[in-house]
Amino acid sequence: MHLPAILPWGAAEGFSKQMLLVLLSVVFIAVFFVLAARKQQLVPGKLQFAGEAAYGFVRNGIAKDIIGGRDFIKYVPLLFSLFFFILVNNIYGAIPLFQLPTFSHVGGAYVLAGLVYITWIAIGIRKNGLRYFKLATVPSGVPWYILPIVIPIEIISNFVVRPVTHSLRLFATMLAGHLIVMIAGSGIEFLISQENILLKGTSVLVLAGAIAMYMLEALIMVLQAYVFTLLTAIYIEGALHADSH
């Protein structure tokens, strides 16, 4: 499914379709929102309204609801960028010709999850100092004799497993969706190429199933962008208010 390497520099696979799509997504998002936000009016036009609705969804629906308080606005740019970057890169998988959710390549998911990981730990340390690690790993109100069990679990779940699940959730859903659509496509191709007319006909059933899977996959693409951003907001909120958890 890869385009041939565009430029054979550096990597073994050169400049791939995936890389091109990632850079294109930046252009799409930036152009859309800068256009939507450029001519700002109190009574918005259609484009501005769409932009504001999309922006307001992340700002109010995720940042304000999860992080809340007075300083949620500081984290809006990160959440906003994450949501639309992942959304557009996922939606590629549902668009003919593009047909590649870029996070089905695990590297991008690692990068984003890693950035988020560094971000929330940095926020936690800046907010609470080094005491943050104690706050994050030693839950209050737990009897002392359970602590030897609880603390390792907390360390593993918060600092080891969390970035892994955060990245793999996105990557795996995208890869699985991509594979299903690909398998369905090649299955249809295989069935149509059969001599037997009945076998040829069964390709219609596969097509129906593939369309259903395509719809489901489109839903998951949006959902995963939302989930990734929501989890980021939850991690940041947890780091900000570590002492009250």
Added chain:
Amino acid sequence: MHQLIISAAAEGDTNPLVPNAWEMLVVFVGFAILFFIVVKFVVPMFEKTFAERAEAIEGGIAKAEKAQAEASAALEEYKQQLTDARTEANRIREEARAEGAQILADLKEKAAAESARITAQAHAQIESERQAAVVSLRSEVGTLATTLAGRIVGESLNDDDRAARVVDRFLAELESQSAGAAK
């Protein structure tokens, strides 16, 4: 199909969980650019509009509230003025009534003074007339005495009794005359 399997196998040598470093770099750079644009342009522009809109709405509400407050203040003022005017009118009416009574009393007093003055004037006039009468009487007494003397002489100077009677009668007459004038 065979080709697909072959290509999949060729690709499948690598574990899907092992990332391609160049892809990671591209995602990182792409996301960094996007993040920069969002921080620098998109969020400030949207936030500015949101703030302006909130301010416009809140400003409108504040303006309306101000107008309402002004209107009620004006109403209060008018009511106050109306009450003041009523009080003033009452006061003026009361004053007029008092003034009228005063004028009436003054007039009465003046009338009484006038009548007293007229009475006094009449008394004075009467007195002066009486004085004039007394004066004229005095002047007449001489004449009368002369006349009396003449009469006595004319009648008869040798008859003493008769002369005495004439004098007595004259004096009595004179006395009664002066008593009447003094009255």
